[in-house]
Amino acid sequence: MERILLVSATEKSRTMLSQFLTSCGVQAQLAPASSGAEARRMLVDGSFDLILVNTPLPDEFGHDMAQQAANDTLSGVILLAKAEIADSVAEKVEDDGVFVVPKPLSRVLFMQALRMTRAARSRLTGLQSENRRLQKRIEDIRQVDRAKCLLIECCGMTEPEAHSYIEQQAMNQRRSKRDIAEDIIGEKTP
Template sequence: MDKTLIISGSEQAATLLTNLMKSYCSSQITVASSGNEARRLINRTEFDVAIISTPLPDEFGSDLAAAISERSSTGVLLICKADIADELSEKLEVCGVCVLAKPLNKTLFYHTLKMLQATRARMMNVMKEYSKLQTKIEEARLVNRAKCILIQYLKLTEPQAHRYIEKQAMDQRLSKTEVAQNILKTYEQ
């Protein structure tokens, strides 16, 4: 973990969590003392993990946990009193937030961090794959639009338009996408 955000209204809890994190890994640790401060930091910086020790001075912290989890790839750990931990866990598990009860068990804390780290790594891989697929879909749409233009203006059939784009790509040593863009520039003016 490269960057960790610790959000705690209590200086004592922030110090404890900072020390636990330092003993666990060599992460760059940023501490926020309120939900509003944490939101500003999250908007400016991508964190690997956010640890929220409830309650915060300006809010409880569960809404902040859900917001961070839903709007970023940050792994979120919420620490709360034992009597509400199960209820919060049930409510926040759909957002991907892990909940631990106070007082903290050091071993459980470390295992939860490992789970957050593994989950985040998996999510980052899925996001990369999603981005690749989005690019391929966009390229296919572009090529299909170019085929439609060729069919409309040059009266080619779909297989002929497809072959034309492939041949131009080979002859000009361009990608099919670049050929499609050139066709669209030529005919869509």
């Protein structure tokens, strides 16, 4: 189930937004916050799929909190602002990936923003996992290269010989090249 941080100044507005979400068919676990500071604390303590900010908030307008949330988390962020100022607010926050929806809310426009936010979040999540995979691969290559250097220094091997040795050991022992490299590093370093 989706987790939504609902940031709005009053209990009445949070209840209305909760009912609006339900009427749009959104089934989610809602976490209410009544100020930007409270929302920031909640973001430190947990993760959310969507952050919905109803401006203005009692301690700030809300766009700074929305920008910070968009930059610091993988959550989708939708900012609700009065129609008269929605365009100027959007100019400030769009580069950070915050969607601005004008109030009063239109079901069609809100659902479109919600779908776009979900799509952007899904893409970010995929990119983050790809980034983790590539970082691990880079670290594996570094370890293997370090082991090759040790074999060249300590055992007088050439680079191709060291490379072949590590590959052969990995195949023979049915282990990864990184595991073999770590064994070599452990043995050859004082």
